[in-house]
Amino acid sequence: xxxxxxxxxxxxxLDPYGQAMIPVPYRVVHRHEExxxxxxxxxxxxxxxxxxxxxGQFTMVYAFGVGEIPISISGGSGPVIQHTVRAVGAxxxxxxxxxxxxxxxxxxxxxxxxxxxxxxxxxxxLAGGIGLAPLRPVILAGLREPGRLSVLIGARTPAxxxxxxxxxxxxxxxxxVLVTVDRAxxxxxxxxxxxxxxxxxxxxxxxxxTRPAPTGYICGPEIMMRLGADALVAxxxxxxxxxxxxxxxxxxxxxxxxxxxxxxILVCRDGPVVDAGNAARLLQHREL
Amino acid sequence: MIPSDTxxxxxHRPWAVFFVCPDRRGSEGSIGRGRPALRIALVxxxxxxxxxxxxxxxxxxxxxxxxxxxxxxxxxxxxxxxRERDGAIVLDAIDSAAQLPSGWGVQTGxxxxxxxxxxxxxxxxxxxxxxxxxxxxxxxxxxxxxADRGVDGTLTITGPDEEPPRYxxxxxxxxxxxxxxxxxRVLGASPSYAARRRAAFLVAVNCTEPSATCFCVSAGAxxxxxxxxxxxxxxxxxxxxxxxxxxxxxxxxxxxxxYVATALSPAGGRxxxxxxxxxxxxDVVAAARAAVGAATDHMGRSLPDVDLREMLAASLDxxxxxxVAARCLTCANCTMVCPTCFCTSVTDTTDLSGDHxxxxxxxxxxxxxxxxxxxxxxxxxxxxxxxRQWLTHKLGTWxxxxxxxxxxxxxxxxxxxxxxxxxxxxxxxxxxxxxxR
Numbered sequence: 249x250x251x252x253x254x255x256x257x258x259x260x261x262l263d264p265y266g267q268a269m270i271p272v273p274y275r276v277v278h279r280h281e282e283x284x285x286x287x288x289x290x291x292x293x294x295x296x297x298x299x300x301x302x303x304g305q306f307t308m309v310y311a312f313g314v315g316e317i318p319i320s321i322s323g324g325s326g327p328v329i330q331h332t333v334r335a336v337g338a339x340x341x342x343x344x345x346x347x348x349x350x351x352x353x354x355x356x357x358x359x360x361x362x363x364x365x366x367x368x369x370x371x372x373x374l375a376g377g378i379g380l381a382p383l384r385p386v387i388l389a390g391l392r393e394p395g396r397l398s399v400l401i402g403a404r405t406p407a408x409x410x411x412x413x414x415x416x417x418x419x420x421x422x423x424x425v426l427v428t429v430d431r432a433x434x435x436x437x438x439x440x441x442x443x444x445x446x447x448x449x450x451x452x453x454x455x456x457x458t459r460p461a462p463t464g465y466i467c468g469p470e471i472m473m474r475l476g477a478d479a480l481v482a483x484x485x486x487x488x489x490x491x492x493x494x495x496x497x498x499x500x501x502x503x504x505x506x507x508x509x510x511x512x513i514l515v516c517r518d519g520p521v522v523d524a525g526n527a528a529r530l531l532q533h534r535e536l
Numbered sequence: 537m538i539p540s541d542t543x544x545x546x547x548h549r550p551w552a553v554f555f556v557c558p559d560r561r562g563s564e565g566s567i568g569r570g571r572p573a574l575r576i577a578l579v580x581x582x583x584x585x586x587x588x589x590x591x592x593x594x595x596x597x598x599x600x601x602x603x604x605x606x607x608x609x610x611x612x613x614x615x616x617x618x619r620e621r622d623g624a625i626v627l628d629a630i631d632s633a634a635q636l637p638s639g640w641g642v643q644t645g646x647x648x649x650x651x652x653x654x655x656x657x658x659x660x661x662x663x664x665x666x667x668x669x670x671x672x673x674x675x676x677x678x679x680x681x682x683a684d685r686g687v688d689g690t691l692t693i694t695g696p697d698e699e700p701p702r703y704x705x706x707x708x709x710x711x712x713x714x715x716x717x718x719x720x721r722v723l724g725a726s727p728s729y730a731a732r733r734r735a736a737f738l739v740a741v742n743c744t745e746p747s748a749t750c751f752c753v754s755a756g757a758x759x760x761x762x763x764x765x766x767x768x769x770x771x772x773x774x775x776x777x778x779x780x781x782x783x784x785x786x787x788x789x790x791x792x793x794x795y796v797a798t799a800l801s802p803a804g805g806r807x808x809x810x811x812x813x814x815x816x817x818x819d820v821v822a823a824a825r826a827a828v829g830a831a832t833d834h835m836g837r838s839l840p841d842v843d844l845r846e847m848l849a850a851s852l853d854x855x856x857x858x859x860v861a862a863r864c865l866t867c868a869n870c871t872m873v874c875p876t877c878f879c880t881s882v883t884d885t886t887d888l889s890g891d892h893x894x895x896x897x898x899x900x901x902x903x904x905x906x907x908x909x910x911x912x913x914x915x916x917x918x919x920x921x922x923x924r925q926w927l928t929h930k931l932g933t934w935x936x937x938x939x940x941x942x943x944x945x946x947x948x949x950x951x952x953x954x955x956x957x958x959x960x961x962x963x964x965x966x967x968x969x970x971x972x973r
Binding site for chain 1: 680681683685689690691693695722723725726727849852853878879880881882884885886890893895900902907908909910911912915916917918920921925928929932933936937
């Protein structure tokens with residue numbers, strides 16, 4: 249059939265992703281074991297890299313021959329992308345085990361990340377376990393304005409805390425960094441309790457006062473995000489200024505495969521970051 | 537040979553009949569659901585696309601589909617049409633119009649699909665079969681890429697480089713045409729889908745015989761192709777989905793049915809112009825119109841006339857889901873036969889050397905427990921939640937995600953449900969329960 253006979257003008261189909269289905273090779277240039285099951289890898293593109301990413305976005309990380317999973321970006325600069333991965337399945341284990349010099353594939357960056365912090369007001373970051381990873385770029389950006397940022401970190405045990413080497417750097421840069429664990433061990437002298445119990449140590453400007461309203465960023469297990477959002481609201485943070493990062497299984501990252509549906513949203517396209525009001529409406533229904 | 541300026545070419549042929557459609561956008565409401573077909577615009581050239589008024593249409597009478605099949609094959613297309621096989625009407629490649637299911641009709645109901653002999657020789661006298669056109673545009677299994685690892689650990693990943701197949705679909709009913717439009721919106725960003733879709737030539741057919749499980753009219757468009765082509769939610773640029781539209785007129789005793797053919801696109805106009813034909817006499821056009829109009833009134837089922845998106849969003853915790861779950865086998869048949877269900881999973885494999893890997897995409901279903909698997913377990917483990925996901929997505933949240941409903945009313949999910957679960961009945965039950973609350 250000659251090209252000019254094709255009904256090419258009939259339907260205008262979008263093709264914005266082009267090669268978005270094909271992983272781009274990245275080399276592991278640095279590897280750090282955060283905990284017994286969590287590893288941070290820094291990845292450098294072998295050839296052309298991905299487009300610039302924003303805090304809260306994710307990439308699909310491919311371990312050769314094993315599979316591919318969505319992983320939030322925990323940092324990086326220039327062409328380097330950093331991921332922090334907890335080994336919970338075959339693919340995440342393969343990524344955690346990837347030695348320096350080995351090659352992983354990346355697609356992305358995908359999804360809606362954290363909205364920029366407003367020009368004024370306190371910024372409260374609430375992180376549970378590996379949920380600190382996607383919040384790390386928010387924290388680093390917030391350090392540029394000393395005094396506004398509070399980082400509340402919770403983990404199951406002291407051995408499950410990640411990025412521990414950076415807490416003092418963040419404090420030195422002017423952030424309030426508070427840490428708690430659910431279960432202490434013999435070495436732990438800090439706070440014990442769920443992460444929301446730290447909120448009492450953070451002064452939040454109540455709504456109705458002349459001080460600008462605070463903003464909250466939350467990531468952690470679903471139950472922690474729900475209770476965390478409630479606690480922030482109770483502490484005076486307006487619900488529309490609380491952001492959470494959702495998690496669902498994903499096979500494509502670009503709204504084609506259907507796996508990440510959560511009611512009306514596709515988490516890969518409309519999330520992973522959504523406002524707490526929307527999240528609460530969706531998460532109130534079991535097994536949605 | 538067709539002149540490049542088809543408008544001129546057609547205008548100078550004595551057999552070409554032109555009507556003028558005053559305002560395609562229907563300021564007088566002349567074109568809409570429930571109106572008979574065949575007042576369909578022919579895009580003569582790109583200039584006509586911008587012309588709001590006075591778009592020409594043309595109807596021709598074809599006495600056989602054989603020249604159409606031959607012409608499309610000569611154009612390099614793989615012609616796919618309905619065929620009778622294994623007690624069902626399936627979609628498969630054909631070399632000749634003689635392979636079409638002449639004289640076969642179907643009888644359908646909840647959990648029921650049976651072929652039956654017709655009194656006439658109609659080839660499109662059956663409603664939707666177990667397969668939809670998605671199996672060609674969005675194949676059940678597709679290799680997305682292959683990767684090779686070199687001795688130094690470098691990774692070379694290659695995407696598919698084959699030419700997309702050039703299909704000509706013969707006999708796309710209105711419901712299925714709308715399903716293709718819906719998948720265009722969902723999957724248009726997939727390069728491989730877009731390539732197959734762009735290359736496909738679509739011969740649509742106005743449905744003259746809906747079955748007991750059909751409800752395209754209440755689902756939003758049909759049984760005429762025009763109702764699909766002119767749906768208000770379609771962007772003007774999308775405006776010809778199909779290339780040709782046919783209406784089949786079959787009488788008992790006739791050796792072969794007659795076909796009133798209308799071109800919908802420039803490519804359709806060029807193909808139609810090459811077929812042996814006569815002008816469609818007004819009485820034949822009227823008969824065709826009446827046959828499709830009668831079909832509108834013979835829908836076996838209907839969806840309740842409420843805002844389904846709102847109703848379903850308010851019914852997420854309804855006890856009725858448990859009632860359906862007691863019957864649903866979560867077998868996923870409904871999602872496999874559904875012409876719009878698009879979900880896929882990918883599987884990564886390696887060969888025995890360990891240095892060659894491939895990624896395969898396969899159809900998936902929200903009825904699989906693993907479909908929502910997240911580390912630690914699945915989100916939707918109960919049958920109740922998986923049926924709810926399917927139905928609320930199809931009729932409700934599809935609108936949130938893609939701006940339109942995901943149901944075209946083809947009735948396949950009703951006929952092919954082994955438990956005979958009827959989507960229209962379940963929606964009706966949810967609606968009346970919601971009204972009581």
